[in-house]
Structures are given as C-alpha cells and as structure tokens.
Amino acid sequence: MSNIVFSVIARDLKLAMRRQADIVSALFFFIIVVSLFPLGIGPELDLLRQLAPGVLWVAALLATMLSLPRLFADDHRDGTLEQLALSPHPLGLVVTGKVIAHWLVSGLPLALIAPVLGIQFDLSGEALLVLTGAILLGTPALSGIGAIGAALTLGLRGGGVLLSLLVLPLYIPVLIFGAGAVDATVSGLGGEGHLSLLAAMTIAAIGFAPWASAAALKIALE
Amino acid sequence: MNDRFNLYRFSSPATFYPLAGKMIPWFIAAGTLFGLAGLYIGMLVAPTDFQQGEGYRIIFVHVPTSWMSMFIYLVMAFWAAIGLAFNTRLSGMMAQALAPTGALMAFLSLWTGALWGKPMWGTWWVWDARLTSELILLFLYIGYMALVVAIDDARRADKAGGILLLVGVVNIPIIYFSVKWWNTLHQGSSVNLTKSSMAEIMLWGMLLMALAFWMYSIAVALARVRTIILERECHTDWVRAELTGGKA
Amino acid sequence: MLEADNLECVRGERRLFSGLGFTLDAGELIYLQGRNGAGKTSLLRMLIGLLPPETGEIRWHGKPIRKQADEYHAALCYLGHLNAIKEELTPLENLLAAARLAGEALSEDNAIDALEQVGLAGREDLACKYLSQGQKRRVALARLVIDRRPLWILDEPFVALDVAAVDWLAGIISGHLQRGGMAVMTTHQPVAIPAGTVRELRIG
Numbered sequence: 001m002s003n004i005v006f007s008v009i010a011r012d013l014k015l016a017m018r019r020q021a022d023i024v025s026a027l028f029f030f031i032i033v034v035s036l037f038p039l040g041i042g043p044e045l046d047l048l049r050q051l052a053p054g055v056l057w058v059a060a061l062l063a064t065m066l067s068l069p070r071l072f073a074d075d076h077r078d079g080t081l082e083q084l085a086l087s088p089h090p091l092g093l094v095v096t097g098k099v100i101a102h103w104l105v106s107g108l109p110l111a112l113i114a115p116v117l118g119i120q121f122d123l124s125g126e127a128l129l130v131l132t133g134a135i136l137l138g139t140p141a142l143s144g145i146g147a148i149g150a151a152l153t154l155g156l157r158g159g160g161v162l163l164s165l166l167v168l169p170l171y172i173p174v175l176i177f178g179a180g181a182v183d184a185t186v187s188g189l190g191g192e193g194h195l196s197l198l199a200a201m202t203i204a205a206i207g208f209a210p211w212a213s214a215a216a217l218k219i220a221l222e
Numbered sequence: 223m224n225d226r227f228n229l230y231r232f233s234s235p236a237t238f239y240p241l242a243g244k245m246i247p248w249f250i251a252a253g254t255l256f257g258l259a260g261l262y263i264g265m266l267v268a269p270t271d272f273q274q275g276e277g278y279r280i281i282f283v284h285v286p287t288s289w290m291s292m293f294i295y296l297v298m299a300f301w302a303a304i305g306l307a308f309n310t311r312l313s314g315m316m317a318q319a320l321a322p323t324g325a326l327m328a329f330l331s332l333w334t335g336a337l338w339g340k341p342m343w344g345t346w347w348v349w350d351a352r353l354t355s356e357l358i359l360l361f362l363y364i365g366y367m368a369l370v371v372a373i374d375d376a377r378r379a380d381k382a383g384g385i386l387l388l389v390g391v392v393n394i395p396i397i398y399f400s401v402k403w404w405n406t407l408h409q410g411s412s413v414n415l416t417k418s419s420m421a422e423i424m425l426w427g428m429l430l431m432a433l434a435f436w437m438y439s440i441a442v443a444l445a446r447v448r449t450i451i452l453e454r455e456c457h458t459d460w461v462r463a464e465l466t467g468g469k470a
Numbered sequence: 471m472l473e474a475d476n477l478e479c480v481r482g483e484r485r486l487f488s489g490l491g492f493t494l495d496a497g498e499l500i501y502l503q504g505r506n507g508a509g510k511t512s513l514l515r516m517l518i519g520l521l522p523p524e525t526g527e528i529r530w531h532g533k534p535i536r537k538q539a540d541e542y543h544a545a546l547c548y549l550g551h552l553n554a555i556k557e558e559l560t561p562l563e564n565l566l567a568a569a570r571l572a573g574e575a576l577s578e579d580n581a582i583d584a585l586e587q588v589g590l591a592g593r594e595d596l597a598c599k600y601l602s603q604g605q606k607r608r609v610a611l612a613r614l615v616i617d618r619r620p621l622w623i624l625d626e627p628f629v630a631l632d633v634a635a636v637d638w639l640a641g642i643i644s645g646h647l648q649r650g651g652m653a654v655m656t657t658h659q660p661v662a663i664p665a666g667t668v669r670e671l672r673i674g
Contacts, residue, residue: 007570018558018597079552086518087571088544094571148389152382156372165368166386169361170393173400180404201396212389215306219381221520375482457483 004089008097016105030063045122052121053182064142067106069160071150091214107139130191134181137198144205151216235451242444253437260430277341284334286432287327294324299391302384314380319447325363351405476526496650498667508674510656549624553610557599561609584615624655
C-alpha cells in the first residue's frame with residue numbers, strides 16, 4: 001500500500017528536479033514579498049519585529065498558492081492523471097504522495113529560508129528557531145488543504161484566482177497558530193502550545209485532505 | 223402533505239417545481255406577518271436601553287441575520303451530503319439556491335454590525351472574534367458561488383460545490399475556535415457582544431424577526447430553485463409544456 | 471469476462487446512447503464504431519470506470535466494476551488519446567514510472583527491449599520533449615509491448631502512425647488476443663487484426 005505513495009513521491013520529485021526553475025521562482029517570490037514589507041512600513045526595528053511573524057506567514061501562504069494550480073494540472077493535461085486514477089490503488093493514496101512531494105518542493109524550502117528572512121526583521125535566535133519549526137509543521141497542512149482546492153478547480157477557466165478564493169479562508173487557522181507561535185515566543189509565553197496545535201492540524205490535513213481531493217479529482221475526470 | 227419529506231419522491235424536479243410554486247405564497251405571508259410583529263415589538267414595544275439608547279434596536283436585524291447566515295450554511299452542507307450520498311439532482315440545486323441568501327445574510331450581519339459598532343464602540347469595525355468569523359463565513363459563501371459559477375457542467379458543479387461545502391463545514395468550527403483564541407490573545411478582555419440581562423420582550427422581538435428571516439429565506443430559495451429547475455430541465459417536455467401553458 | 475448491460479450515457483443535456491450492452495470473452499476484440507460525437511470515448515471512459523453510466527452496469531468476471539475498482543484496474547490497461555508521458559522524463563524513465571504506478575514489475579532490460587521494438591533504440595535517454603509527435607506516441611505504445619494485463623482498452627491507437635507501425639501494432643494486438651487477452655478499441659481506419667475474434671459494435 002505505502003509503495004504507491006513512495007512511487008508517486010519519487011516520480012514527482014524527479015519531475016520537480018527537472019524543472020528547478022519553478023521551485024526557485026516560488027522561493028524568490030517569498031523572499032521578495034517579505035522584503036517589500038519593511039519598504040512599505042519603514043525601518044523601525046521594534047515595529048518590524050512585531051510584524052515579522054504575520055508578514056512571513058502571509059508570504060508563505062501566498063508562495064504556496066503560487067505552486068498549487070500546477071499540482072494536478074500538468075498531469076491532467078498530458079493524460080498521466082487518468083493513468084494515476086487507473087492505478088490499482090485507492091486514488092487517495094496517490095494524492096497523499098503528491099501532497100507530500102508538493103510539500104517537499106514548496107513548503108520545505110520556505111522553512112529553510114525563513115530564518116534568514118527573520119534576521120532582516122531582527123528576530124531573536126529563539127524566535128527564529130520557533131519560526132522555522134512553525135513553518136515546517138504548518139506548511140504540510142497548507143499543501144493538503146490546497147490540494148482540495150487544486151482538485152476542485154482542475155481545468156476551470158480562471159482556476160488560479162478561484163483557487164485562492166477557495167483555499168485562503170481555509171488557511172486562516174494555520175496562519176493564526178503559525179504566527180501565534182512566534183508571537184508567543186517573542187513575548188516570552190512560549191510557543192509549544194501553538195506548535196502542537198499546528199502539528200495536529202497538519203496530521204488531520206494530511207490524513208483527510210487527500211481523500212477529499214481524490215473525490216474532487218474523480219468528479220473532474222468524469 | 224404527509225409525504226413532503228419523502229426525499230425520493232420530491233427529489234424529482236418535475237414534482238418539486240409545482241409544489242414549490244404552491245408553497246412560496248404561504249412562506250411570504252408568514253414572513254410578512256412575523257416581520258411586522260417583530261418590527262412592532264422591536265421598534266415600538268421594547269424599552270429604550272439605558273446604556274445604548276435607541277441604537278441598540280439594530281440587533282433585531284443583526285442577530286437574526288447572523289443566525290441565518292450560519293444556519294443556511296449548515297443546511298447547504300446537509301443538501302450537499304444528501305446529494306453526494308444519494309446522487310439526487312434536486313439537492314445540488316437546493317444548495318445553489320440557498321447560497322446567495324446565505325451570503326446576503328452574512329453581509330447584512332456584517333453591515334448591521336458595523337452600523338451598531340460605530341455608536342457603541344466608536345469605530346465601524348473591530349476585529350472581534352464573531353465579526354471576524356462572520357467575515358470568513360462570507361468568504362466561504364463567495365468561494366462556493368464562484369466555484370459553482372465557474373463549472374459549466376451542472377452535475378459537476380453540484381458535486382464539486384458539495385465537496386467544498388462539506389470541507390467548509392468541517393473547517394468552520396476550527397476557524398471559529400482559532401479566531402476566537404487569536405482574538406483573546408491580542409485584545410485581552412475583548413469587546414463582548416452579549417448583554418448582561420436581555421429583557422424578555424427583546425428576546426421575543428428577536429425570535430419573531432428570526433422567524434421572519436427564516437420564512438423569507440425559504441420563500442426566496444424556493445423561488446430560486448424553481449428558476450434553476452427551469453434552466454436545467456429546459457430540454458424536457460414538462461418544462462416546455464409549463465412555459466407554453468403559462469403564456470397561453 | 472467483461473459484460474456491459476443496458477448502458478446509458480448522458481452528456482450535458484444530450485443522451486448519447488442507451489440500452490447498450492455486450493459481452494467480451496477471452497481472445498475477443500471489439501471494434502467500437504460511430505460518427506464523431508456518438509459517444510465512443512464516453513463509452514471507453516465508462517468501461518475504464520472513470521465515468522459512471524447513467525443507468526446500467528459493467529461487470530468484470532461477474533462482479534460490478536465499481537465494487538472492485540482496485541482489482542479491476544489491476545487487470546486493465548488503458549491507452550487514451552493523450553500519451554500520458556511526461557515531457558521532462560526520458561522514454562525509459564516514463565516506461566519504468568508507468569509500470570511502477572500500475573503495480574507491474576518491469577526490469578530495465580525489458581523496458582529497453584520494448585523501446586527498441588517501437589523503434590526508439592538509442593533514444594532511451596533523451597528527454598521526451600525533444601522527441602517528435604510520432605516518437606512520443608511510440609513511447610506510449612511501448613507500454614503495450616510489455617503489458618500482460620488481460621483487458622486492453624485503446625482509444626484510437628492507430629492515429630498518427632505510419633503504415634509499417636500500423637502493421638506492427640496490429641501484430642501486437644493479435645499477440646495479446648492469442649494469449650487470451652481481450653480488447654476494446656475505437657478507430658477511424660479499419661485495420662485487419664490477424665488473430666482472435668473481431669466483432670464490430672456501432673453506436674449512435
């Protein structure tokens with residue numbers, strides 16, 4: 001059973017490696033958006049430190065949105081999605097593999113670059129650590145929930161904008177607890193509670209979202 | 223009328239269309255009666271609040287619309303579940319017919335909340351947990367309507383919209399909880415909408431208004447579902463007969 | 471044995487066909503014919519289980535396919551009008567990935583053999599985006615060379631092939647039928663399949 005998950009992950013990672021430009025542009029989008037905020041707000045470090053968690057998280061949500069439309073669209077266009085749906089395994093497992101692969105190429109790089117951007121906002125070492133941990137824990141949920149939106153909007157005109165409309169409201173809890181974890185650390189309250197809630201959301205999203213996405217994909221393939 | 227709740231019989235649009243037509247006037251009448259009674263109690267009978275003056279009377283619209291906005295989303299999710307489980311055609315149409323009314327209720331709730339907030343809190347908008355959740359609910363309504371409109375094939379639109387509604391209904395408690403929690407973290411003891419002791423007469427006014435909005439929503443949704451049925455079934459004989467019969 | 475019983479297909483507001491039924495036994499091939507828009511592709515999508523029929527039922531060895539989706543898909547090879555190959559991968563990688571996702575064991579040597587058979591010797595390691603349309607189609611067809619699943623469902627397999635390739639593909643399909651396989655396919659150009667029982671089914 002888990003073989004199919006690993007096969008899909010291996011395939012999607014290989015494809016992503018042949019198209020590294022996509023990963024890099026989403027990453028630079030994240031960096032640019034985050035860097036724009038100090039220019040719009042001003043260079044006062046106190047203010048920036050306060051805004052950093054929210055700014056970084058909103059930028060992470062937007063950067064994730066950027067890569068979502070192609071999650072299923074490429075496979076749909078060349079016919080491989082049909083073949084995936086015809087594989088002798090539940091489609092939910094196939095989607096689980098695709099969600100994990102999506103996180104590895106979109107969420108993970110964001111988490112790795114986030115501490116560097118956090119330094120621009122003068123975050124303390126501890127806050128940087130929590131920020132990285134929060135993005136690591138929260139972004140899989142973004143990939144999972146996003147997959148539902150990507151499956152629902154597969155093949156529709158204006159799919160990308162529609163996808164944001166559907167998915168961003170559902171991202172709000174992740175945003176609140178993700179940014180909250182860093183906030184709580186900065187204010188000395190400790191972010192462990194937030195991090196465990198984020199982990200819970202990610203587990204729930206990875207567990208349930210692929211099956212909802214699979215149902216949506218079957219509708220799109222009819 | 224015993225079999226009004228017989229799902230299978232009335233899941234046929236051809237049966238439901240005339241029935242809905244017969245029901246609409248009754249709901250309009252009931253809605254008007256409840257509305258007049260509720261407004262009478264709310265505007266004339268209920269005493270002036272000694273803290274908030276006359277401005278508080280907007281709750282007679284604000285609270286019922288908030289209730290309706292949440293309740294309609296639940297009803298839509300219910301229809302979505304029925305539609306996905308039993309593959310009934312009418313369920314998706316019902317969900318789609320309810321969506322604009324639900325969005326309108328959410329919008330009215332926000333609008334009246336802002337109108338109330340200005341005299342009470344001195345600002346049009348506060349990031350209160352309920353207001354924020356209501357705003358997110360409006361986003362969910364808009365997302366649903368945008369998705370359904372974007373899909374040309376009516377069946378696919380029903381099913382995809384249904385999945386979105388179910389995902390939304392699972393998420394609403396999580397969203398509400400997180401927003402509430404976020405609110406208390408950021409504002410300490412935040413603005414509280416609940417009042418210490420609500421006079422019984424105010425409660426009656428609010429209940430009557432809620433019933434009025436309820437009847438209105440049903441009437442409007444039925445009218446809308448009739449239009450959707452005509453649109454979707456325009457190639458069938460009974461719709462052709464209905465339309466030409468109406469004109470002749 | 472594949473059985474279709476009283477199938478009805480409605481797309482949008484149009485009924486494409488109804489009351490359609492057939493049985494397909496080992497060693498048999500069904501040629502699906504009909505004008506454009508008659509519902510040939512829709513029928514194939516019903517047969518592979520992606521499009522639920524309006525009414526009627528499809529059974530595989532006596533059991534409805536929607537109740538045994540995974541088992542049925544393990545017995546089914548589908549070739550659509552899309553090639554289902556990834557442009558970024560090489561023909562060899564495409565074949566291996568497709569076999570792995572389909573749960574089939576395929577060694578690299580066998581895959582290279584298959585690619586040689588479809589005339590892609592020496593191009594195994596070139597990304598598919600550098601291949602011509604015809605060559606990409608051959609990568610897709612190479613799956614048939616190695617596929618030993620009993621039921622083949624092929625949508626216009628002869629399109630965009632030259633005469634020699636058409637003969638070669640007819641031979642591959644014959645071999646499949648001789649091994650006791652079954653096939654359903656649509657085609658515009660009638661191609662003689664040397665072996666097996668060939669029947670025609672006209673819809674619309």
